[in-house]
Amino acid sequence: xxxxxxxxxxxxxxxxxxxxxxxxxxxxxxxxxxxxxxxxxxxxxxxxxxxxxxxxxxxxxxxxxxxxxxxxxxxxxxxxxxxxxxxxxxxxxxxxxxxxxxxxxxxxxxxxxxxxxxxxxxxxxxxxxxxxxxxxxxxxxxxxxxxxxxxxxxxxxxxxxxxxxxxxxxxxxxxxxxxxxxxxxxxxxxxxxxxxxxxxxxxxxxxxxxxxxxxxxxxxxxxxxxxxxxxxxxxxxxxxxxxxxxxxxxxxxxxxxxxxxxxxxxxxxxxxxxxxxxxxxxxxxxxxxxxxxxxxx
Amino acid sequence: xxxxxxxxxxxxxxxxxxxxxxxxxxxxxxxxxxxxxxxxxxxxxxxxxxxxxxxxxxxxxxxxxxxxxxxxxxxxxxxxxxxxxxxxxxxxxxxxxxxxxxxxxxxxxxxxxxxxx
Numbered sequence: 299x300x301x302x303x304x305x306x307x308x309x310x311x312x313x314x315x316x317x318x319x320x321x322x323x324x325x326x327x328x329x330x331x332x333x334x335x336x337x338x339x340x341x342x343x344x345x346x347x348x349x350x351x352x353x354x355x356x357x358x359x360x361x362x363x364x365x366x367x368x369x370x371x372x373x374x375x376x377x378x379x380x381x382x383x384x385x386x387x388x389x390x391x392x393x394x395x396x397x398x399x400x401x402x403x404x405x406x407x408x409x410x411x412x413x414x415x416x417x418x419x420x421x422x423x424x425x426x427x428x429x430x431x432x433x434x435x436x437x438x439x440x441x442x443x444x445x446x447x448x449x450x451x452x453x454x455x456x457x458x459x460x461x462x463x464x465x466x467x468x469x470x471x472x473x474x475x476x477x478x479x480x481x482x483x484x485x486x487x488x489x490x491x492x493x494x495x496x497x498x499x500x501x502x503x504x505x506x507x508x509x510x511x512x513x514x515x516x517x518x519x520x521x522x523x524x525x526x527x528x529x530x531x532x533x534x535x536x537x538x539x540x541x542x543x544x545x546x547x548x549x550x551x552x553x554x555x556x557x558x559x560x561x562x563x564x565x566x567x568x569x570x571x572x573x574x575x576x577x578x579x580x581x582x583x584x585x586x587x588x589x590x591x592x593x594x595x
Numbered sequence: 596x597x598x599x600x601x602x603x604x605x606x607x608x609x610x611x612x613x614x615x616x617x618x619x620x621x622x623x624x625x626x627x628x629x630x631x632x633x634x635x636x637x638x639x640x641x642x643x644x645x646x647x648x649x650x651x652x653x654x655x656x657x658x659x660x661x662x663x664x665x666x667x668x669x670x671x672x673x674x675x676x677x678x679x680x681x682x683x684x685x686x687x688x689x690x691x692x693x694x695x696x697x698x699x700x701x702x703x704x705x706x707x708x709x710x711x712x
Contacts, residue, residue, distance in 0.1 A: 487680040490597070490711035491620050509626050511597070525597040 305418070305451045308346025309339060311522030312480075315497060315506035315532055320478060322451055324501070325443045327424075327473060329456040330482035334493070335514050336455040337361070339482070340420045341370060341378075342519040343453050347418040348381040354418040355411045356389045357404065359425070363389040374517035388412055401441040408449055417450030424471065425457040436472050443475055477501040482512075495522060504569045506532040534569055538576050542567040545580040552588065559587050603706040604629050607699050612691020614670065616700075617641065617684045618677070618707065623648045626681065637686060640667055644684055652682050661701065675700050677707035 304319035313319045320326050328339050337360075344354045358366065363382070366389060370378040381387040388411040397403045408419055424439075446452045456471050473479050479499040485492040490511050497505040508531070511523045545563050549556035563580070570576055600618075607616050608629035615630035615637050623645040630637055655663055655676050665672040671693065673685040685700045687693065 485621065485680055487621075487678075488712075489678055489680045491626050492680055494620075494624075509620070509624055523597065525601055527601050 306346055307339075308342045308344075309520045309522070310518060311510075311512075311524050312495070312520075314529060315510065315522070315524065316478070316500055317503040317505060320451055320453075321501075321503060323447045324451060324477035325446060325475070326451075326453045326478040326480060327456055327471070327476040328453060328480045328482065329458055329471075329473070331458045331484065334482035334484045335512075335520050336457070336482060337369075337422055338373070338514055338519050339480075340422045340453055340455055341366070341373075341375065344387065344418060344420055345370075345375055345378065345381075348386055349377065352386070352416070352418055353412045353414050354381075354387045354420065355408045356387065356420045356422070357407065358389060358391045358422055359394055360423060362391045373519070375519075399438075401438040401445075404442050405445040408446065415449060419446055419450050419452035421452065421454045423455040423457045436475070439472060439475050473499070490523070495520075504532070504534075504571065532571055534567075534571055535573065538570060539567065541575060541577050541580060542570075545584060548584055549587075555587060559583075597710065600707055600710040601627070603703040603710075607685060607696075607703045610691075610696060610699055612688050613685060613696060614688055615686040616703075617644070617686075619644065619648050619682045619684060621649060621652055621680045621682065636668065636670065640670065640672060640686060643667075644672075648682060648684075652676060655682075662697065673697065673700050675704040677704035678711045681707060681711055683707060 303322040304313075304317070305322055306313055306319045307316070328336050330336055340356070344356055348354055356366070361369070367379055367382070370376065378387065382389065390407050390411060404421070408417070443452075454476070476499070478497070478501065481496045481498050483494050483496070491509065493512050495510045495512050497507065506528065508528050510528065512520050513523065515521050542563060546560045549560040549563065552559065563583070566576070604616055604618065604627060607613060614634065615628065617628045618626040620626055625641070625645070651663060651674055655674070661675065663674040665674070669689045671687045671689075671691070673687065673696065675683045675685070677683045683700060683704045685696060687696050
């Protein structure tokens with residue numbers, strides 16, 4: 299069965315830019331350099347679910363359970379201890395070098411920790427597991443992601459290597475394996491657009507494609523400072539409904555091809571965020587589709 | 596804060612002869628853009644700017660310049676540093692009032708500086 303639901307990220311302002319949150323049973327990679335807020339993102343995502351009765355498995359390659367509890371306490375998220383005691387949050391602390399077969403080990407750990415199918419899963423950061431070769435790494439990651447998708451909705455953080463300019467964008471992890479990629483940056487000038495979030499990819503969903511400034515606030519975590527105009531740009535526009543309606547009417551003369559096309563146009567209508575009239579696009583689509591239809595008939 | 600920044604760009608963009616104004620980050624990533632419809636030459640200019648902005652901004656800062664001007668075909672490209680990490684680019688047509696636009700771009704860049712720092 300194909301799942302259509304959304305999972306709220308808990309990151310203030312991000313759900314509005316991603317069509318309502320992360321798609322259920324998908325993998326989201328959050329990448330960025332040191333100190334951009336990847337772990338804060340992961341903890342925020344976890345706590346949002348925990349505070350709403352969901353279960354979370356948190357695989358930490360960096361911080362121990364004690365460190366996580368302490369850091370959460372400092373930021374104002376003391377409730378994390380309660381969730382651990384209740385058994386809703388399972389933190390697994392391990393070293394990448396200790397994994398013999400990363401793909402099997404990670405999946406097995408999650409499965410054993412909380413046997414459930416609607417988990418929030420966090421791997422923070424995935425940079426350190428040792429893979430034998432590039433080829434093996436891609437295959438291993440693909441297997442890990444495939445299995446994690448079956449168990450829930452996962453957020454995986456990735457550490458980017460920093461260079462002297464703090465703007466290094468290299469990551470040797472195959473990002474194409476993830477369903478969603480979120481890029482956090484901090485240029486280090488202390489200005490508004492130094493700390494920014496970009497949604498680089500959000501498979502199967504419309505998303506904002508601007509550069510969104512954010513801050514990390516004690517007690518809250520990551521808060522996006524999206525301007526009203528940026529928000530307006532990701533909202534579907536209803537003022538062109540008439541144009542879509544006319545186009546859908548035209549598809550009715552195109553038999554089976556038309557039926558499929560009308561579904562596509564409806565999807566386009568639901569996701570038309572541009573301020574420009576879609577008539578030109580719709581005309582082009584109808585002409586092209588009509589060509590194929592006429593040829594066949 | 597960002598509302599004021601957006602308004603400053605809107606005002607600059609509304610001046611006759613301004614074809615586009617773009618706020619870039621120092622690494623060449625466009626932060627926000629105002630353009631009068633789709634024009635291919637603006638896109639070409641943006642591709643060029645994305646590659647050059649870091650270098651140009653470094654030069655501007657080293658030399659202590661308040662603006663740098665490039666000419667591309669019929670366009671004048673005005674580059675104003677607006678803060679340590681941002682730069683304002685104004686693309687104008689040949690018939691534009693260059694003096695007015697220079698002043699307005701400078702004014703907008705000061706507002707941007709106030710907003711982002």
